Each structure stands twice: as C-alpha cells, then as structure tokens.
Amino acid sequence: MSEAIETARTYLRPSKKLPTVWCGGCGLGIILSAMIRAIARVGVEKNDVAVVSGIGCTGRMPTYVDFNTLHTTHGRALAFATGIKLARPSLTVIAAMGDGDALAIGGNHFIHACRRNIDMTAIVANNSIYGMTGGQYSPTTPHGKRGTTAPYGNVEHAFDVASLAAGAGATFVARSSVYHARELDRLFEKAIRHKGFSVVEAVTNCYTSYGRLNNHASPVEMLRWMKENSVPFAAAAKMDPEELEGKFTRGVIVDRELPEFIESYDEQASALAENPVAVEQVGNILRRFDAAAERLNPKSG
Amino acid sequence: MKADPKGVLTGAHYLDGDHAAAEGALAAGCRFLAGYPITPSTEVAERFAARIPKVGGGVFIQMEDELASMAAILGGAWAGKKSMTVTSGPGFSLMMENLGLGIMMEVPLVLINVQRGGPSTGLPTLPGQADMMQARWGSHGDYEIIAICPSSPQEAFDYMITAFNFSEKYRVPTLVMMDECVGHMTEKVVIPPADEIEITPRKEYTGPPEEYLPYLPDKDMIPWMTKAGDGTRFHTTGLTHDEKGYPVMNADCQETLVRRLVDKIRTNADEIAILEEEEIDGADVVLISYGISSRVAIPAIERARREGLKVGSLRLVTVWPFPETRVRELAKNVKALVIPEMNYGQVYYEIERCAAGNARTVLVPHAGGWVHDVDDIYAGIKEGLK
Ligand code: SF4
Numbered sequence: 116m117s118e119a120i121e122t123a124r125t126y127l128r129p130s131k132k133l134p135t136v137w138c139g140g141c142g143l144g145i146i147l148s149a150m151i152r153a154i155a156r157v158g159v160e161k162n163d164v165a166v167v168s169g170i171g172c173t174g175r176m177p178t179y180v181d182f183n184t185l186h187t188t189h190g191r192a193l194a195f196a197t198g199i200k201l202a203r204p205s206l207t208v209i210a211a212m213g214d215g216d217a218l219a220i221g222g223n224h225f226i227h228a229c230r231r232n233i234d235m236t237a238i239v240a241n242n243s244i245y246g247m248t249g250g251q252y253s254p255t256t257p258h259g260k261r262g263t264t265a266p267y268g269n270v271e272h273a274f275d276v277a278s279l280a281a282g283a284g285a286t287f288v289a290r291s292s293v294y295h296a297r298e299l300d301r302l303f304e305k306a307i308r309h310k311g312f313s314v315v316e317a318v319t320n321c322y323t324s325y326g327r328l329n330n331h332a333s334p335v336e337m338l339r340w341m342k343e344n345s346v347p348f349a350a351a352a353k354m355d356p357e358e359l360e361g362k363f364t365r366g367v368i369v370d371r372e373l374p375e376f377i378e379s380y381d382e383q384a385s386a387l388a389e390n391p392v393a394v395e396q397v398g399n400i401l402r403r404f405d406a407a408a409e410r411l412n413p414k415s416g
Numbered sequence: 417m418k419a420d421p422k423g424v425l426t427g428a429h430y431l432d433g434d435h436a437a438a439e440g441a442l443a444a445g446c447r448f449l450a451g452y453p454i455t456p457s458t459e460v461a462e463r464f465a466a467r468i469p470k471v472g473g474g475v476f477i478q479m480e481d482e483l484a485s486m487a488a489i490l491g492g493a494w495a496g497k498k499s500m501t502v503t504s505g506p507g508f509s510l511m512m513e514n515l516g517l518g519i520m521m522e523v524p525l526v527l528i529n530v531q532r533g534g535p536s537t538g539l540p541t542l543p544g545q546a547d548m549m550q551a552r553w554g555s556h557g558d559y560e561i562i563a564i565c566p567s568s569p570q571e572a573f574d575y576m577i578t579a580f581n582f583s584e585k586y587r588v589p590t591l592v593m594m595d596e597c598v599g600h601m602t603e604k605v606v607i608p609p610a611d612e613i614e615i616t617p618r619k620e621y622t623g624p625p626e627e628y629l630p631y632l633p634d635k636d637m638i639p640w641m642t643k644a645g646d647g648t649r650f651h652t653t654g655l656t657h658d659e660k661g662y663p664v665m666n667a668d669c670q671e672t673l674v675r676r677l678v679d680k681i682r683t684n685a686d687e688i689a690i691l692e693e694e695e696i697d698g699a700d701v702v703l704i705s706y707g708i709s710s711r712v713a714i715p716a717i718e719r720a721r722r723e724g725l726k727v728g729s730l731r732l733v734t735v736w737p738f739p740e741t742r743v744r745e746l747a748k749n750v751k752a753l754v755i756p757e758m759n760y761g762q763v764y765y766e767i768e769r770c771a772a773g774n775a776r777t778v779l780v781p782h783a784g785g786w787v788h789d790v791d792d793i794y795a796g797i798k799e800g801l802k
Contacts, residue, residue: 128651130660165644167491178651178662183644185494186653186663187487188517194484198491198499199644201475202448206495206645224487227480377475384469 119152126151126161128181136175140334142293142319146240147176149296149317150209153303159207166209167196169221172247172321173213173240190221193228193237200235204377207307208235214255215245218274222254229283229312233376236306236313239276242321250324261328280314281369287313288369293320294341295365305367311375318345318363419443419577419613423471431605433598434459436569437528439605440576441500442467443613446526447474448497450488452481452507455540456596457530460502482507486514486527493523494652496643498580498618502528504596505538508547508554515589516555517654519677522631522639524583524618526576528592530599531707531758533784543596544784545707545758551591552736558674560681562688563591563736565707569603575733581616582688586680587638593735595758597708597787621648630661631673637680681737690733691742695721699728701800702746703754704767706732708787713756716793727797738766747771752800756780756793776800 127133137143154164164182168174170189177184183206187195192210200208217225217239228237244262245251252262252269255276259268277290287309289302299317306313320326320337331337348366351359423442431439438460441449447468451461465476474497479485485501492499503511508529518525531547533539547554551563562582566572572594583590621628621640625647631639639659642648655663656670681688692710696702701720705713710731720727730746732739743766747753753775755764764779771777780796782788 131651131662161649162647163645165495178653181649183494183649184651185491185644186651186655187490188514188654191483191487191514194479194487195491197477197479197484198448198450198488198493199495200491201477201488202492202495202497202499203643203645223480224484227484380475384472387469388472 119148122155123148123151126155126181127179131179133179135179137172138323140320140322141172142242142321142338143172143176143240145293145296146238146299146317146319147179149300150211150238150303151180152300153307154207156300156304157207157307159307163205164207164209165196165199166211167192167199168211169213169216170247171213171216171245173211173216176211190216190219190224192216193221193224196235197228197231197233200233201377204234209238209307210235211238211240213246214239214241214243214276215253218254218276218279226279226283229280229285229314231376232284232286232311232373234310234312236303236315238303239314239316240319241276241316242319242325243273244321244325246321246324250328263328276316277314277368280316285314285369286311286371286373287367289314289367290316290318290363291365292318292341292345294338295345298365302367305370309370311373417615417617419610419615420445421610422473424607424610424613426607426609429605429607430602431569432459432600432602433566433569433572433594434530434600435463436572436605437502437576437592437594438463438467439607440573441526441580442471443573443607443610444498444577444580445615446498446500446580447471448489448492448499449501450477450479450485450492450499451501452479452485452503454482454504454507456532456599457502457504457528459599460528460530482510483513486511486518489525490514490518490521490523493525494644496645498524500526500528502530504530504532504540505534505544505547506536508550512550512554516557516559518589519555519559519561520654521652522587522677523589524580524587524641525589526579526583526592527589528594531593531595539785541596542785543708543758543787545595545709546762546784548593548735548757548759548762551593558678560588560678561591561736562586562588562681562734563593564690564734565593565732566598567707567710568598569601569605572598573605573607577613577615578690581614584616584618585638586684587619587641588681591736593707595708625649629659631657632659633676637676685737685739686741688734688737689739689742691739692729692731692733694729696728696730696746698726700726700751701754701797702728702730702750703756703793703797704730704732704743705756706735706763709756709758712787712790713793715790716797719790719794720797725797725801732763735763738770740770743767743770744772747774750775752776752778754778754780754793754796754800756782756788756796758782758784758787
C-alpha cells in the first residue's frame with residue numbers, strides 16, 4: 116500500500132493543495148489513483164501525458180495531477196482531446212468524463228470519437244447521476260431510480276456505456292468499478308497501451324447525490340453493492356439473462372485492431388509526397404477549383 | 417519573423433475569397449483546421465484539406481459539429497499548432513460556447529465566419545452582415561475580441577495573416593468576418609514571396625519549465641504561452657483562475673482576471689485599429705462601412721461627389737475592438753455619419769454612441785440576401801446632409 120501512496124505522490128501536483136473538492140466517500144479519488152498507477156506502469160513521462168476533462172465532479176480530476184491538464188467545457192473533452200492528439204501525436208492523451216458529461220451533452224462527440232479510432236483513452240466515471248449539480252437523473256440512471264429531477268423515479272432508460280462504445284466502433288472497451296480498484300488500474304493500463312481509441316467505464320459511487328436519494332446506507336454500502344452485483348465478463352457469458360438481471364459485467368469487452376487515424380492520415384500524406392500521380396491529383400483538385408472560378412467570372416483577373 | 421515558405425503559394429492566382437482565406441491561413445503558418453461543412457464557408461476547409469498534406473506538418477479533420485470543431489482547435493493550439501476553424505451563421509452560434517473558452521484560456525486561434533442571411537438557417541447561399549454583434553457579444557460573459565472584415569479575395573488572403581498575428585500577439589481568438597459575397601467572388605490574388613510576409617510568433621515561454629505560470633501576465637498584460645509536451649505541465653481551465661491556472665472562486669480573482677482580459681484588448685484598441693480613410697478633411701458627410709458594403713458604397717460616394725457634395729469615407733477593416741477614438745473625433749468635425757450595413761442596425765449603434773450627438777447618424781439598412789442598392793446608399797448620404 117505504501118508503494119501505491121508513493122506512486123500517487125509522484126504524480127500529484129505539489130502546488131495544488133489537498134483535500135480535493137470531492138465529498139468524503141466519493142469513488143472519484145479511486146479512479147484518479149487507478150489512473151495514476153496505470154500511467155506509472157505504462158511508464159510514460161509526466162511531460163508526455165495530457166489529461167483533458169469536461170465539467171462536473173469528474174471534470175475536476177486533472178487539476179490534481181502533475182501532467183499537462185486541461186479542464187474544458189461540458190461535454191467537449193473528447194473533441195478538445197482530439198485536437199491535442201492530432202497536433203502532437205507523441206502525447207498520451209486521456210479524457211476523463213462523467214456519465215452526464217460523456218453521454219448526454221457530449222454523447223455525439225463520444226460516438227464519433229469511438230468511430231474515428233484516434234489513439235487516445237476515454238475514462239467514463241459512471242455514477243448514474245449529475246453529482247455536482249446535486250442529483251439530477253443522467254443518461255445512465257437506471258429506470259425507476261430517483262434523481263432530484265425524477266423525484267418519483269426515472270421513466271427513461273439508461274445507456275449501457277460499454278455497449279454503446281462497442282457499437283460506435285471503439286477498438287478497446289472495458290468496464291470495472293471502484294470496488295475493484297486493482298482491476299480498474301489494469302484495465303486503464305491496457306487501454307492506454309492499446310493503439311487506437313479506448314474506452315474504460317468505471318462504475319463509481321456518488322453517495323451524496325445518488326445514494327441518499329436511492330436508499331443506499333453509505334458510500335461503503337454502495338461499494339459492497341458493486342462487489343455483489345457485478346460479474347466478470349467470462350463468467351457472465353455462461354449465465355442466464357435472469358441471473359444477470361440488475362448486474363453489470365466487468366472486464367475487457369472489445370479489443371481489436373483497426374487502422375488508427377493519425378497513422379492512416381500520415382500514410383496518405385507520405386504517399387502523396389512520394390507519388391507523382393497523387394501530387395498530380397491534388398494539383399487537379401486545386402485546378403478544378405480555379406477552373407470553376409474562371410467559369411463563374413471569366414472577365415476579371 | 418518571416419513566413420515558412422512551405423505554406424506560401426507565391427504568385428498571381430485567380431481565387432475566390434474562401435480559397436484565398438485558406439491560402440492566407442497556410443501562409444500565416446496555420447497547420448490545423450477542424451471544421452464542419454456549412455455553406456458558404458466550406459470551400460475554405462476543402463482547400464485546406466487538399467493542400468495541407470502537401471504543405472506538411474499539419475492536419476485537417478472534419479468534426480461531428482461546430483461545437484467539436486471549436487473545441488478541437490483549442491486543443492490543437494495548446495499542443496502547439498496554429499489552429500483555425502471556419503463556419504457561417506448557424507455554426508457560428510454553436511461555436512460561441514468554446515469561443516468563450518478560448519477567450520478565458522487565452523488561446524491564439526482564428527475563426528472565419530462567412531456571413532449569410534439569418535436568423536436561423538436564413539439564406540445559406542446569400543450574403544448578410546448580421547452576425548456583427550454576435551461576433552462582439554455572442555459568447556456569455558464579459559470580454560473583448562478582435563474582428564476583421566475583408567472586402568475582397570486579396571484581403572481575405574492578407575487579413576488572414578493579420579488575424580493570426582493579432583491572435584498570437586494578444587492571445588485572443590480573432591474573428592475574420594467575411595460575407596458570402598467576399599467568400600464567393602473571384603478576383604486576382606497576389607501571394608507574395610514568403611520573405612515578404614511578416615509573422616508574429618507565439619509568445620512562447622522559454623524559462624525553466626518548473627517555474628512556468630500559465631497566467632502570469634507580462635508587462636503588456638499578455639501571459640506567456642506553452643504547449644503540452646514541453647515540460648511545463650500546466651493546468652488550464654474555463655473556470656475563473658489564478659496565475660497558476662487553478663480555479664479560484666471569488667470576486668477578487670474574477671476582477672483581476674476579467675479586467676485583464678478586457679484591458680489587454682481595450683487599451684490597445686488604437687493600435688489594433690485598421691482603418692482606411694478617404695477625403696475626410698473638409699467632408700460634410702462621412703460614410704462608415706465595412707466588408708462588402710465598403711465596395712458597394714463606392715459608386716454612391718462618387719455620384720455624390722460628382723454633384724459637388726463633400727463626402728468622405730471611413731472603412732472599418734477592424735470592427736472590434738470598436739475604433740472608438742477615431743469615430744468620436746470624426747463626429748465632431750462632420751455633419752453626419754452614414755452607415756450602410758446588411759442588417760437592421762448593429763455597428764450603427766456603436767457609431768451612434770460614439771457620435772454622442774455631435775453628428776447625425778444615418779443607418780442605411782438591408783436585411784441581406786443581396787448587397788445594397790447603390791441608390792439607397794446615395795439617398796442615405798443626401799439624408800445626412802438635410
Ligand atoms: S457529489 Fe457525488 S460525484 Fe460529486 S464529489 Fe460528491 S460524491 Fe463524488
């Protein structure tokens with residue numbers, strides 16, 4: 116344990132005073148430390164890591180860590196991260212988002228990031244609620260559960276984050292929970308090492324805004340709930356749907372190879388440079404623009 | 417610093433304003449464009465996408481919407497690339513969110529709005545100038561911004577370079593407010609050799625990385641910029657922040673920060689102002705215009721002069737920050753200021769405010785869809801002389 120604390124210290128900002136803004140018992144600290152352990156294990160230099168976030172309790176995560184950190188607007192972390200990665204591909208780019216951030220206001224960016232396969236990692240801290248604004252139902256609040264804006268129970272249905280990511284084309288998708296902290300950091304590590312777009316859903320607890328509204332006794336009881344209501348992916352494959360009712364699966368859900376965006380883009384560019392036919396094609400595109408212009412307005416010049 | 421020759425397509429070309437703007441961006445050293453297709457601005461992105469692999473060291477990406485485009489270029493700038501996006505009215509509305517983030521984070525970038533008729537979807541293929549106040553105030557909160565209005569393809573090229581230079585110098589997003597006419601009109605564009613193009617380099621921090629403070633202002637109020645991956649391990653946020661970039665939630669920090677964001681532009685307004693003046697001395701009426709309207713006004717001014725009327729012209733190449741000093745001064749020396757714009761009064765009200773009752777102000781409005789009728793501008797001049 117002391118080694119873990121030592122690792123955490125190496126990666127926390129000396130200039131940023133603790134405690135964090137998070138409530139006692141909040142799972143976000145566990146996710147942050149799992150992320151730190153994963154980065155330490157992958158062995159990337161602190162200088163070469165960029166952590167991007169949006170808005171909400173998870174949005175505050177980057178402030179504490181000693182990387183290049185960018186706290187952006189609600190829902191836009193992945194779009195912002197896309198620009199960082201494309202402008203400087205040598206960086207290891209991680210976007211940390213909550214469920215509302217990633218999947219409601221940022222839902223469109225999320226699915227398109229999955230589809231593009233740019234080599235970066237999305238961490239979705241899923242606590243099924245808008246924590247920072249005080250407990251409004253989110254895109255992952257289960258049907259029937261309460262939020263301050265669903266005082267009689269949520270009439271909507273929740274996203275399955277990992278399935279959504281897989282369906283949208285992410286080339287690495289995994290899920291675990293803050294109860295399974297060690298498993299979580301191993302999944303983060305795999306995700307960071309994966310060449311392509313990776314998503315890790317970290318099921319977490321928000322006792323303050325979700326637990327109290329939904330009859331959970333304490334933050335610890337919520338962790339126990341994760342332990343008792345999650346099933347490793349392999350074991351789940353052998354279980355009946357009834358047995359899995361109300362439970363979530365853990366582990367690597369997708370791990371596949373697909374040409375990565377920057378590699379494909381660069382290949383195309385170097386093919387252009389070496390290939391006179393391709394150069395000619397670009398020339399033709401430009402000439403087509405010019406010819407169209409000429410047709411529109413043949414006299415001036 | 418001189419332009420990187422790789423991005424400069426030196427020579428005489430025959431280009432529309434959109435293509436010329438793309439070439440201006442490349443000449444200015446822009447190497448990242450994230451955009452979303454929208455008429456009448458798409459050609460800027462198309463040309464950039466076709467040209468950037470040949471120029472090298474850059475990338476184009478088509479994002480899922482304008483919210484993402486704007487966010488992506490902020491990221492691109494923080495990772496060290498000169499970055500831009502391009503859009504028109506509806507997309508401009510979506511970009512307002514992250515434009516505010518760019519202002520708060522003090523990110524150098526250029527945003528082109530090829531204006532079309534609005535509100536809403538309006539007239540996608542026809543011109544307007546009705547986003548001028550949105551350019552000034554469209555994102556929430558208090559700020560100052562720079563906006564430039566080219567009136568020809570040549571200027572679209574030239575002023576893209578100026579826009580990038582301003583954005584670097586003042587660390588502020590800079591808007592290039594074209595309109596459909598300028599974007600789609602085709603004229604001769606002369607691109608000079610790279611060594612004749614002056615480029616303002618990024619104000620990069622060069623001290624010990626561990627001592628870097630992302631928001632410590634220099635004497636000129638502008639903090640030094642860094643990029644991710646250079647060892648500075650900075651934090652930046654859209655929250656009100658201190659010199660370290662860390663959030664501070666109180667009125668004192670807000671006052672210090674917002675005041676500096678406003679003052680770094682406002683106190684330099686005269687230096688930023690690019691104005692074209694013509695026959696102002698002794699004029700009874702001065703026509704104040706910008707963008708395509710400046711060119712449409714020329715025959716009206718000439719006609720009035722042929723009739724012996726003393727008409728001067730003040731063209732606002734930069735509209736924001738508003739060239740307040742010059743307009744105030746002018747109002748004291750003329751009978752009237754006549755303002756043709758393709759909207760129902762936007763920049764007009766700024767002029768009226770600065771005229772402060774010293775001169776009459778006459779708006780010649782036009783809802784957009786086409787340019788002004790020369791007769792209407794002429795009638796405005798006559799009205800001013802009544
Ligand atoms: S509100 Fe919930 S998510 Fe936010 S810090 Fe508190 S416990 Fe954590």
